[in-house]
Amino acid sequence: MFYGGISGLIPLSRVCYVFFIVFIVVVTLTGFLKALAVVMPHDVQRNIFYYVKIILVVSVGSSIGIVALYREKQALFISPMPVKSIQKIHLTMRTDFRLLPKGNLSGQGTVHFCEDATGKRISARGVINLIVSDSLSQLHSFAGQGSSLVVEGSLLPCKHDGGDDLSVPTFYVQRVIQANTPKGLEYMRFVIRKTLWESFRNQVWAGFAIALLLGVRDDLDQEVSLLFHRAGSAHVLALSGMHIGIIAAFLAFLLRRPLGVRPSSVVSLIVLFLYVNLVGFQPSLIRSLIMYMLLMFCFFKGISTSFISVIALSFLIQLFLDPLGMASLSAILSYSALVGIVLLGPPILNVLKGWVPLPLAGALATSLGAFTVTAPLVTAYFGVLYPIGILAGSILGLIVSLFMLGSILFLVFFSFLPMISALIGVVLAYIYKFQLIMLRKFADYSFEIKQVHWSLVVIFSIAMTALFVYGHYRGKEKRTISSFT
Template sequence: MAKRALTGTFRLVGSFIPGILLYHTIGRGFPFAGELAAFFVLLFLALLWLAYKKPLARHRRYAGLAGMLAVTAFSFWASFYKNTPETLPVPAQQITHYQITLVKAVALKPNSVSSVGRVEAVRAQGKWYPAQGQVAVFLPHSPKADSLQYGQRLLVQGSLSPPAAPANPFQFDYRRYLALKHIQWQAYLPTGTWLSIGYAPPSYIVALSLKIRKQLENAFGEHIETKREVTIAHALVLGVQDDLDAALRNAYARTGTMHVLAVSGLHVGLLYGVLLFFLKPLRRGKTSKLLIFLLVVGVVWFYAFVTGMSASVLRSVCMFSLVELGLLLRRRASILNTLAVVALALLIYEPNFLYDVGFQLSFLAVAGIVLLQPLFLKFWNPENRAVRLVWELLAISVAAQLATFPLSLYYFHQFPVYFWVANLVAVPLTSVGLYMGVAFMMFFWVPVVNGWIGFLLEKTLWILNEVLLWLEHWPKAVLDGFVVTPGQVAALYLLIFAAVLFLVHKKLSWLALCVLCLAFVSGTELAEAHRQRRTRELVIHSARRSSVVSVVHGREVTFLADSAFFAQPQLFSYQVQPYWWAKGVRQDIPFATDFPETAFKQPLPFYETLEGNRVVVWQGKRLLWLRKLPRNLERPVTLDAVVLQHNLWFDLPRLQKAFSVRTLVLDQTNSRRYVARKVQELRAAGYRVHVLEEDGAWQIRL
């Protein structure tokens, strides 16, 4: 019976997921999603009636296939319905004001205040129109902005604009990220462009939970002295990572322990475990079992509310709630079956959860622990209790890492080598820290007690941080630069699956499948390496207030940047490095300022004129970075492109007299006002104008 229930549940999930994938790959413009779903539902009902009237095996098979297709069509329609964008009642450029209500927690990040607003009305040509949709808002820090909270209603002066496409090759697609969260617009609200006009939270329960979380954040700050440990306490116990230091975040990521900072199934499981430990002896009569069920489910759901209701927390809370319900009804179900039921329920509620990285990794980690950890324990089950405890912790860590390994390579392009050592330390210390954090949440209002708990929590988190910072500096602590395709991800999962079955059943057919998967991954890597060795590209990157150039020759790069770029080190990780990795570049960054001369195998001819202009000659192409117009030229200089910099003021006749060029590039050392003025003038004169901030990076490929 259990096996049949498991099969049926996974058939539903296996039929539901393809509909979501179909919509996001080829079905966005399909106009008949509802009609298609209705057709397959009616077909299923007709075949089900036929199978009931004439109970033949083929009729049952046809009805089952039609049912699976109906589920797929339904998920396709659900994705279509959920992702249908809202339209404004008037053109966006005519909007002068709009009203929004903040529907997400307000995040106080190091450089800005951010939230998500639900658009309620827009004003154009002196009239107000009702509107719908969501906008991601960012505000500079100020006492007024920092005091904003969920449910605040704002009157904003300005217009709504869609998020920009990725500005550089292989850069993170923030526009798609927002679209998957049903956010259509993005707005930066300088001080003086908005006004708070009321408070009307969409959910008073969520408002209350966020208010409680804010009080707890302040309480942690009052009783933990060091800022570093306060930020870790906020992340570990409350799931708030807004003020997490970049260096510390990097240390957790490079040691494979970032999961302890994102409130997830691990945290809910630890809380559930300690509740069971104390309440299990009280499970005697029906009344006590019902009270324990209500208490356990109430506590874990309250913890989920306080920590922000992320997808991984929702999955864990739903799963543990179903387990508790089974205990109450004296029914035991497979954990995998429960996991599948929860996944199906969450995907019905929000199909886009399938593309949430935390959702994917969370489900895979739990499935890996359930399936693989018992196999590891079968191979070796030491008699010594202390050794067995360490081995069980190590088996859990390896099982979770193995199950998430291909997706981690795909999303994060790195692999932490010492994850098994780090997790042996991090998981026990995280458990102790979480229990202390929960105890602090319960007694933060009690004098003396709150001080002692805060002191012990601070010391625990200090040890955790110091150990991970130490491990981060071990030799080869992280291997990065991996770029894998979806096909390679599928092949790696098939390889893991076949390898496990070979170890269990000892059949050569599974070993042969492993070899085929390895051959596919190796073959595609060799083909990509051959293509990369033939690469010849020059890219002028779009980087804020900077001038940045990558010249790729095979798997080597010449990197030219000005001092403004190196003053913003985070720009390289987000806007340049993904392109390098995609092109197979693994060399160290040649950090030197202001267009340095290079010493690579493929030197880049580079010249600087008396006026401070810079000329680059590459593969027969001549490019000029222009800061000042030259004087006394006998004839126009022929160039392939000119990059205008630093708000260069000129008149067109002088430019045309100095250079014979058709393509002009305006980089981000120019102000927006200058760009807006010059673009119109240059295009009217017949030039091809490329604005890096608006049009993205400019490339030459050979």
């Protein structure tokens, strides 16, 4: 319901009608089955109510989708005056500024006031994107999430026109009139980010470490960024569940023995929440945090559940909390990749066993599972695929994980034991050089798949899925027969 509405497949005016029809059907069916429960055999009751529960879950999911859809519509910028007359905007930043390839800064903010050329100011609301070409060093050093800005420029024309358009408008900033640093907790967050940034300054691998730990690629070598793209592994640089998993594993290793399982899990959750707040509440990180909380709750309550159920519940919770973020491509790719890993990873691993060493087989299964599901989306949005990313992502993921752990240890010892920190820095420099060698090798053997329609890639993905699932069950059957014999 949510993605149908934001993509235009379901007109907003008809979403409620669809929902009410589904709701009436569910209520009628539930009441009818409840009335028949007295005369139905127990087995028939159990089978029917299983499907009733599925229908109820779909109805709840649709309800959340509709609520999220209308919440997103209300969060969009509503111009209080003719769009062409807007010259100044007063806003508060919702995100930190990011450096674009062309040298501009980009971010997202919540609008408070709009002004025209005569100085007339009218209050406004909603979220807009910013592209800034002025005062770059000032904004980079003193502004970020929570900063209040007064900027001058113009709204860029929307790609789609119409009453149901849910795209976030973009304001091109030609001049920054006023920029205030964040206040309160946001200021503390800003200071911590700058402190961490400065801790890596003198290292040759500083830009890469900052990109992995804070998600800021401003100091990342352009050659490294380009090599990751050519190797089909740009997703390794994006903050995701992998980074949360590494930090969670590191915390569990440090805290579980002195504190015990339950206290260490609570402390880990608090630290992970503070980390996500530090780097910014990005969709992939929010997803990982919600899933960590759900899994921890199920573990301590003794609730048996499947991983795919946790993913689904996490999706609905995040959709309700942050519909604007869930409409982004990063959120769609994050959930799609995870579903591919969970559903296709085990069948692929089963097929690769015996042909590939087990550690590499596990990494390949994870990479190929994510690639198979996300390939249609990547093709539809970017128009290009890098198949080398299946192999490169699995190997580079292991190297990046090791490098990230080393970077965390470097920070831990930086202030207390500088000598150990310097030694770790030397090791990280060698890991960084080795990674560059691997990146260049993968980039040399890389090739692009261009001008392929996304529907063909969908067919390819379905065929690949069927092939691996068939291989998985055929392998299980063979092993069962041989064991029986």
